[in-house]
Amino acid sequence: MTRTIHRTAGLVIAGVLAACASGPDSAALDRRTEAVLQASFHDRGQAKVDRLRQDALQRACSSPEPPAADVAQRLQEAEAASIRWPQDGFIGDWREGEKLAQNGRGATWSDPPGATNGGNCYNCHQLARSEVSFGTIGPSLYQYGKLRGVTDPATPASAEIVRYTWGKLWDSKATNACSTMPRFGHQGLLSEAQLRDLMALLLDPRSPVNAN
Amino acid sequence: MKRGIRPLIVAACASLLAGAPALQAQPSAAEGIAQYRALLAEGNPAELWEAKGEALWKQPRGPKHASLEACDLGRGPGVVKGAFVQLPRWFADTGRVQDLESRLLTCMQTLQGFDAAQIAATPFGRGEQQTMESLVAYVSAASRGERFELPQARPEEREAYEIGKRLFFYRAGPYDFSCASCHGEEGRRIRLQDLPNLTKNPGDGIGFAAWPAYRVSSGELWGMQRRLNDCYRQQRFPYPGYASDATIALSVYMGVNSHGAASVAPSLKR
Numbered sequence A: 001m002t003r004t005i006h007r008t009a010g011l012v013i014a015g016v017l018a019a020c021a022s023g024p025d026s027a028a029l030d031r032r033t034e035a036v037l038q039a040s041f042h043d044r045g046q047a048k049v050d051r052l053r054q055d056a057l058q059r060a061c062s063s064p065e066p067p068a069a070d071v072a073q074r075l076q077e078a079e080a081a082s083i084r085w086p087q088d089g090f091i092g093d094w095r096e097g098e099k100l101a102q103n104g105r106g107a108t109w110s111d112p113p114g115a116t117n118g119g120n121c122y123n124c125h126q127l128a129r130s131e132v133s134f135g136t137i138g139p140s141l142y143q144y145g146k147l148r149g150v151t152d153p154a155t156p157a158s159a160e161i162v163r164y165t166w167g168k169l170w171d172s173k174a175t176n177a178c179s180t181m182p183r184f185g186h187q188g189l190l191s192e193a194q195l196r197d198l199m200a201l202l203l204d205p206r207s208p209v210n211a212n
Numbered sequence B: 001m002k003r004g005i006r007p008l009i010v011a012a013c014a015s016l017l018a019g020a021p022a023l024q025a026q027p028s029a030a031e032g033i034a035q036y037r038a039l040l041a042e043g044n045p046a047e048l049w050e051a052k053g054e055a056l057w058k059q060p061r062g063p064k065h066a067s068l069e070a071c072d073l074g075r076g077p078g079v080v081k082g083a084f085v086q087l088p089r090w091f092a093d094t095g096r097v098q099d100l101e102s103r104l105l106t107c108m109q110t111l112q113g114f115d116a117a118q119i120a121a122t123p124f125g126r127g128e129q130q131t132m133e134s135l136v137a138y139v140s141a142a143s144r145g146e147r148f149e150l151p152q153a154r155p156e157e158r159e160a161y162e163i164g165k166r167l168f169f170y171r172a173g174p175y176d177f178s179c180a181s182c183h184g185e186e187g188r189r190i191r192l193q194d195l196p197n198l199t200k201n202p203g204d205g206i207g208f209a210a211w212p213a214y215r216v217s218s219g220e221l222w223g224m225q226r227r228l229n230d231c232y233r234q235q236r237f238p239y240p241g242y243a244s245d246a247t248i249a250l251s252v253y254m255g256v257n258s259h260g261a262a263s264v265a266p267s268l269k270r
Helices: A002-022 A026-040 A056-060 A069-081 A094-102 A156-170 A192-203 B002-022 B029-042 B046-058 B100-110 B116-120 B127-141 B155-168 B179-183 B224-234 B245-257
Strands: B089-091 B096-098 B188-190 B193-195 B213-215 B220-222 B267-269
Touching (some): A026 B155, A026 B245, B046 B127, B046 B213, B096 B155, B096 B245, B100 B116, B116 B127, B155 B245, B220 B224, B224 B245
Parallel strands (some): B213 B267
Antiparallel strands (some): B089 B096, B188 B193, B213 B220
């Protein structure tokens, strides 16, 4: 009985403290932040201020803590439903894929509008072993296909991992709501042909990602 | 002996660097590399900007033909030493939280008669933005080795921290990036470039405590404003105004997180 009262009192105090910590004016600070954003940024080149407008997913993933599991689940489902599957097969040319993976250009205010975007892959991932200049924001993708038992991406045995990989490249948030990785298909950053070339880099057994 | 010759070398190097983008008497590549090596052996080329900045601080300039020696950087008019490690902070005369560069704009306008908005709109590395590079080198160098201790006593300063924190985690744009995408965790890197975790104190002379800096790759001196500007470019965001409230709030967030870190600015960067 006494314990219950103590626990209840403890919870009330914790609640009050939480309210103090987040502040009664947390919503007001959000509005101030919005005003500061609007006043501080302007258009330059292809990077217009409309880029500050967040979609539901960006909004949900903009705090130090991830969204609640059910919220994340709903966001992922919405993203997954928007994945567009390729018309002309999943696998392109790994040589072109390697070039794309090396290319970190595109979509900044200093990039010429309409120029083809790069894949930015090596900024964050290890891929071919020969490339030692790779980032570590994402996991290593060295031997991505080999480790998953892909000997021929065209066979039915590979279909599941092939579809999973396309989904990851098209919209990383379909399987991980607040993934750091851009949504290359969903945001129109890479074309279907470019994505097929990246698929080949990851899954073709002859690609330097898998061959050695 | 060394002290006596050093200013001469500094002056020689300053003119060398100033001429670098548009070389009149172009040295051969080997000569250029030799000169460059000599320059680096002598120390951090940021010293050139420091020396120039000190001269510019004391020199009567602008429509009012006045120096900046009466400028209040937060520790009283004319006090340069120790000011940098307490910026950004709130200023009574402007009623704003200001970082070093926005505060220098205020002083250049009120004391010297320059148009602050015009300087803010000037591209980096040109006109009075060059003056700014030298001034930030001079002012930051006067606090070298001191530890960051940004004031948070004023409600405006605490609000700036909260806004800066929100901006740090604000994901937007075609790549869904925020500052935290790269600077929210320990031990990450882009390609081979180490990325400090800026949500906490990353240590002496790292992250917030390393800027302004001389960039070896471009031969330029970058203040924090230019550093943040290029981060936002790579985040695929629109263009942040020079000395805008968003950039200042972000600096408050990073500076308060770096409480106790020793400043090495102006540092030497890749």
